[in-house]
Amino acid sequence: MEKRNEIVRDELSMEITRQGQKLRLIATHTEDDQWQLSVENERGVNTTWFDYFLTPQSAFDAGMKAIEEEGVAAFTDVKGFEYLLEENG
DSSP, X not given: OOOOOOEEXXXXXXXXXXXXXXXXXXXXXXXXXXXXXXXXXXXXXXEEEEEEESSHHHHHHHHHHHHHHHOTHHHHOOTTOGGGGSOOO
């Protein structure tokens, strides 16, 4: 059986702005002393990596590389999340 890393409440984050869009890169420390990466857009939608990293910096580097290679739209496109555009009221 595959063992899954358990997430603990230790995380580091950094915010960047690309093409007028804010993204937050989040490195979350696991109990196995590894780091998991998520990129969160302005609407709170996260893209989370299934790979784990040895350091938070290596996680951030992977996130920055993905943003540069795939483009900001890969992390800000709301397809499937259109309900987030609706105003509550």
